[in-house]
Amino acid sequence: IMKEKTYYEVIVEMEGKQYDELETQLSLGSICAGLVKQLQSDEQLNEINYTIPIENQLYEISVKKKEG
Secondary structure, three states, rough: OOOOOHHHHHHHHOOOOEEOOOHHOOOOOOOOHHHHHHHOOOOOEEEEEEEEEEOOEEEEEEEEEEOO
């Protein structure tokens, strides 16, 4: 079972391993911004997922539209 992690938990895991802190934050920020852009351009889409590998482990980034 995959544990859901926050954006910041993923950054902490990535820091100091394969990526430096700024590169990691820019990379994740860019991915999340791209996912939001896709959601905004498709009225029928309410959620989008992206899988990213970090040190032999896959993590899924999920972005959901909120009502209201």
